[in-house]
Amino acid sequence: MKDGEQIPPPPNSKQHLPVGSLVSPPGGNKKPLILIGVLLFLIGGGIFVGSMIGESEEKVSAGEKKVEAPKLKPRPKPRKKEKTTERPDRESEMVELSKENRSDFPDNIGKWVRLQGKVETGNEDGVLEFEEPVGMSGQLVRGSAAHLSGQIVKVIGWMVSEERIQIEGIFEITTIDPVDLLPPKDIYTIADAEQLIALRNTRATFKGKVGNVRVSGDEKNLFLVFEGESHEFIGSGDINKLKEVEVTEDTLKKLIGKTIKLKGKLSYEKQEKKDRIFINFNDKDAYEILD
Missing domain, CATH: 2.40.50.140 (Nucleic acid-binding proteins)
Incomplete structure (x- = not known):
């Protein structure tokens, strides 16, 4: 064989191709690995931050559910005021009514009177329901009567009917000590x-x-x-x-x-x-x- 000539492969022999290694050779190019690491870090960080935001949103929404909007108080119902006659200058000019002279009630409808009785219940709307005289009720033109429940009172008012008296305000009501x-x-x-x-x-x-x-x-x-x-x-x-x-x-x-x-x-x-x-x-x- 002359110099420079190549020896052909033997017949039926398999030609072996070179196999490349998957592992970078020492001192090889490391840039792909760095890029992959950075990507994995960014993806993991994004997932973590997303989960934290989700949790805080859940906490905020839970907190929002606990805070209820303040309930507005209903507006007081307008009170009808009956037209009255002129009030006497002196209380002594008014008839004094109580359970003792119930028969005098009809004669004093449409007049200013002094009424003594025991309040069964009073409410925020200024309504008085009397225990005595039985069946008697009162209506304050303004103010609450809630604090008068169970009290013995003297009121100055205008007799709307035999069983109803109109009272201008709380200053027209005097509470009485039972001992008196x-x-x-x-x-x-x-x-x-x-x-x-x-x-x-x-x-x-x-x-x-x-x-x-x-x-x-x-x-x-x-x-x-x-x-x-x-x-x-x-x-x-x-x-x-x-x-x-x-x-x-x-x-x-x-x-x-x-x-x-x-x-x-x-x-x-x-x-x-x-x-x-x-x-x-x-x-x-x-x-x-x-x-």
């Missing part, structure tokens, strides 16, 4: 504490058993301390004035254990433990021994 409606007594006892308080600054006669006699803290008065549980009932006399009528501490001590009747001006003092009711006297004739 109790009939006066000739003699009061420890059972009448609330009524005695209501009667303060007036004169009354009190009957009770003397439990003790002592001098007041300022040493200006002598105290007759009566037996009593709910309040302190004290007959109080000015020491100097009692001396003028020959009544001393020793004189009053002879009353301990005895039931007496004492006349005087009532006063009241609020205390931390027991409130005090005073029967103030300055004369020997103010008290009388009963037993």
